[in-house]
Amino acid sequence: MNLAIRDIRHSIPRFLLTAVGIGMLLMIVMGMSGIYRGLIEDALLLVDKIGADLWIVQHDTRGPFAEISRIPLKMEDRILAVPGIKSSRAFVSHTIQEERNDKPLRIVVQGLSWPQDKGEWIPMTNGRCLASAHFEMIADKSLGFRLGEKIYLGKNVYTVVGLTRNMVGQGGDGIAFFTVRDAIAIQFDNSGEAVRLERDARRSRAIQQDIGNSRPELLDRSSLPNIPALAGPMISAVIVQTEQGADIEKVAKTISGWKDVSVHTAENQRNLLLDGSVDKARRQIGLFRALLVVISAIIMSLILYTLTLDKIHDIAMLKLIGARNSVILGLIIQQAIILGGLGYILAFYFGRWIFPHFPRRVIITTNDLIGLAVIVLAISVLSSLLGIWKAMSVQPNEVLS
Amino acid sequence: MTTEIAIEVSHISKIYGSGNTEVKAMSDISLTISKGEVVGLLGPSGAGKSTLLTAIGLINPPTSGQIIIGTVLVMDGPLEMVDIREFRRKHIGYVFQKANLIPFLTALENVQIALEINDVHHKEARKRAIELFEYLGIEERKDSLPHQLSGGQQQRVAVARALANKPGLILADEPTAALDSFRGRQVMELFQKVAHEQGAGVLVVTHDHRSLDVFDRTFEMEDGTLN
Known part of the structure; x- marks a missing residue:
C-alpha cells in the first residue's frame, strides 16, 4: 500500500x-x-550565424561587438588581396531608436555586403532575400513590421521584403538587414544644414592655416559641392572567409602585421563577448x-x-x-x-x-x-x-x- | 482459555528521574496472563496502570524486572533482548482510548496496513482485513474514512487492526472511555469474544466498573503496586 x-x-x-x-x-x-x-x-547570434573565419577590426580594439570599431570601407578590397582569402564582406551594425505607434522602437541596423551577400544565410520565415542594392530590408518579427510594409528611416523609405524570427542583437533588439550602403546611409543620416556647416568649418580651418592664405583658390573650392564636406563613411569590421584548406592562423598573422587593423577569429569573438560585454x-x-x-x-x-x-x-x-x-x-x-x-x-x-x-x-x-x-x-x-x-x-x- | 502463557511479567519497576526528583511509577510488579484470558486492570488515575501497560507493550521499557512474551524473554530491565519493533508487529495488538486510526486511510486500509507492514501480500492482507470486518460486524463501513465513522465503529476498526496479525497479546488502555455505556459494553464484549475465540491474552486498563463481568480476572493498582 x-x-x-x-x-x-x-x-x-x-x-x-x-x-x-x-x-x-x-x-x-x-x-x-x-x-x-x-x-x-x-x-552570440550574429557571430554564430554569419559564419566568418576572421573578423578584421580597428587596430587595437575588440570590436565590433565588445567595443566600437571603425575601419574604412575600402578595407574590404585590401583584405581580398591576401593569399588564402575566399571572400571578404563589410560588416556594419549599429542600433537606432525610432518612434512607432508613439512608442520607442529600437532596431539593430545590420548591413549586408551587397551583391555578394543578399542575406541567403538568414533563416527567414516569410518573404525573400534582398534583390536590390537599395531600399529593401529584411526585418525580425519582434520589430512588428509586416511583409511589404514601407518604413521611413533617415531620408529614405525601405520595403520589408523578408521576415525572420529570433534574430536579435545582444541587447535583445530586433535586427533589420539592409545593404551596407543603406545601413551606412541610415547611420550617417546628416541633414543638409550639417553638410553646409561642415563646409563653412572647412573654409574657416583653411583661413587659419598658411595654405589658405598662400593659395586663396583653395578657399573658393572649399565650398564647392563636388568635394564632399564630410569624410567617407566608415564600417565596423570586415568579415572574412578563408579558402578551403587555408591556414587560418597564417592568414590572420599576415593581416595582423598591418598597423591599422586587428584580427580576431570567430572563437575569439565569442570569448570577447562572453568575457566582456555580457x-x-x-x-x-x-x-x-x-x-x-x-x-x-x-x-x-x-x-x-x-x-x-x-x-x-x-x-x-x-x-x-x-x-x-x-x-x-x-x-x-x-x-x-x-x-x-x-x-x-x-x-x-x-x-x-x-x-x-x-x-x-x-x-x-x-x-x-x-x-x-x-x-x-x-x-x-x-x-x-x-x-x-x-x-x-x-x-x-x-x-x- | 488455555494454560499457555501469553505474557509473564516478573518484578518489574519503573523509576523516572533520580535523586531528589526520583518518582517510582511502578514497583515490583509481577503478573501472568494466559492465552484466551481477559484481564482487567483497575485503579485510580496516577496509579501506574498506563505505565505498566506501556512497559508490557514494549513502548516504555521498565527500569528493572523481566518481561516474557510467549516463551521469549523480551525485556531484561531496560535491555531489549529482541528487535522490539518487529516483536510488537508480530505479537502485540494495541487499542487505546482514542482509536488512533490513520486519517488518510479507509477503515479497511487501516487494518490492511498492519498486515502489509508484517509482510503479508497486498491481496492476502485485504482478504484478511475483510474477514475481520465481517467478524466484528462492520463490513459495510470498510470503505469509510475514519472521520466518517462513529466512535464505536472507530474503536471496532482499532480492534480489527489489533487483531490483524493474530497477536498472542492484546493491550487496551481505556478503550471505552470515549464511548457511551452501550457502545462501551459492546467493545468490552468484543474483547471477551476475541480472547475466547481467537485465544489471545487480553489486558484491559479501565475505569469502567460497569463491564467488570467480562473479565476473567481483575487486578487493582494503586501507587505503582498491584493488589
Missing part, C-alpha cells in the same frame, strides 16, 4: 495548491536559466539563479517538514504497530519527490505559457531541463531530510499523548 499516494489523495486541494506554489517557484528558476541562456544566445549580466543571472535554487530548497524543506509534522501522530502509530523505518522514510521521500515532480511539470507548462510574453528571449534547452530535473530531484530528497529527522525522532508512545 502506498501511504504517500493515499495521504495526497486525502488532501488533494491542499497538495495541489502547494504544488502550484512550488511550480511557480521552479518556473522562476527555470526562467532565470532561460534568460541566462537567451542572453548568451542573443549575444559577462557581468551573465554572472549576475547565474548567481541569482543559484540563490533561487537555495531558496526553493529551503521553502520545500519547510513545506515537507510541515507536512511531516501534520502526520507525526500517524507516524508514531505506525511505529507502534511495528512499521519499519523504510515505510516511514518511503512516505516522506515519495511525497517529496511527487511534490517536486509535480512542481517541475507545472513549472514547465507555466513557463511555456508565460515566457513567450517576455520582452527578451527566454531559451529553455533540453540540457537545462534535464539539469533542473536533477536539481529538483536533489532538492526534493535533501529537503525531506528535515522531515525525516523529525519522523525518526518520534517515539511510539507519542500516540498516547
Whole structure:
C-alpha cells in the first residue's frame, strides 16, 4: 500500500495548491536559466550565424561587438588581396531608436555586403532575400513590421521584403538587414544644414592655416559641392572567409602585421563577448539563479517538514504497530519527490505559457531541463531530510499523548 | 482459555528521574496472563496502570524486572533482548482510548496496513482485513474514512487492526472511555469474544466498573503496586 499516494489523495486541494506554489517557484528558476541562456544566445547570434573565419577590426580594439570599431570601407578590397582569402564582406551594425505607434522602437541596423551577400544565410520565415542594392530590408518579427510594409528611416523609405524570427542583437533588439550602403546611409543620416556647416568649418580651418592664405583658390573650392564636406563613411569590421584548406592562423598573422587593423577569429569573438560585454549580466543571472535554487530548497524543506509534522501522530502509530523505518522514510521521500515532480511539470507548462510574453528571449534547452530535473530531484530528497529527522525522532508512545 | 502463557511479567519497576526528583511509577510488579484470558486492570488515575501497560507493550521499557512474551524473554530491565519493533508487529495488538486510526486511510486500509507492514501480500492482507470486518460486524463501513465513522465503529476498526496479525497479546488502555455505556459494553464484549475465540491474552486498563463481568480476572493498582 502506498501511504504517500493515499495521504495526497486525502488532501488533494491542499497538495495541489502547494504544488502550484512550488511550480511557480521552479518556473522562476527555470526562467532565470532561460534568460541566462537567451542572453548568451542573443549575444552570440550574429557571430554564430554569419559564419566568418576572421573578423578584421580597428587596430587595437575588440570590436565590433565588445567595443566600437571603425575601419574604412575600402578595407574590404585590401583584405581580398591576401593569399588564402575566399571572400571578404563589410560588416556594419549599429542600433537606432525610432518612434512607432508613439512608442520607442529600437532596431539593430545590420548591413549586408551587397551583391555578394543578399542575406541567403538568414533563416527567414516569410518573404525573400534582398534583390536590390537599395531600399529593401529584411526585418525580425519582434520589430512588428509586416511583409511589404514601407518604413521611413533617415531620408529614405525601405520595403520589408523578408521576415525572420529570433534574430536579435545582444541587447535583445530586433535586427533589420539592409545593404551596407543603406545601413551606412541610415547611420550617417546628416541633414543638409550639417553638410553646409561642415563646409563653412572647412573654409574657416583653411583661413587659419598658411595654405589658405598662400593659395586663396583653395578657399573658393572649399565650398564647392563636388568635394564632399564630410569624410567617407566608415564600417565596423570586415568579415572574412578563408579558402578551403587555408591556414587560418597564417592568414590572420599576415593581416595582423598591418598597423591599422586587428584580427580576431570567430572563437575569439565569442570569448570577447562572453568575457566582456555580457559577462557581468551573465554572472549576475547565474548567481541569482543559484540563490533561487537555495531558496526553493529551503521553502520545500519547510513545506515537507510541515507536512511531516501534520502526520507525526500517524507516524508514531505506525511505529507502534511495528512499521519499519523504510515505510516511514518511503512516505516522506515519495511525497517529496511527487511534490517536486509535480512542481517541475507545472513549472514547465507555466513557463511555456508565460515566457513567450517576455520582452527578451527566454531559451529553455533540453540540457537545462534535464539539469533542473536533477536539481529538483536533489532538492526534493535533501529537503525531506528535515522531515525525516523529525519522523525518526518520534517515539511510539507519542500516540498516547 | 488455555494454560499457555501469553505474557509473564516478573518484578518489574519503573523509576523516572533520580535523586531528589526520583518518582517510582511502578514497583515490583509481577503478573501472568494466559492465552484466551481477559484481564482487567483497575485503579485510580496516577496509579501506574498506563505505565505498566506501556512497559508490557514494549513502548516504555521498565527500569528493572523481566518481561516474557510467549516463551521469549523480551525485556531484561531496560535491555531489549529482541528487535522490539518487529516483536510488537508480530505479537502485540494495541487499542487505546482514542482509536488512533490513520486519517488518510479507509477503515479497511487501516487494518490492511498492519498486515502489509508484517509482510503479508497486498491481496492476502485485504482478504484478511475483510474477514475481520465481517467478524466484528462492520463490513459495510470498510470503505469509510475514519472521520466518517462513529466512535464505536472507530474503536471496532482499532480492534480489527489489533487483531490483524493474530497477536498472542492484546493491550487496551481505556478503550471505552470515549464511548457511551452501550457502545462501551459492546467493545468490552468484543474483547471477551476475541480472547475466547481467537485465544489471545487480553489486558484491559479501565475505569469502567460497569463491564467488570467480562473479565476473567481483575487486578487493582494503586501507587505503582498491584493488589
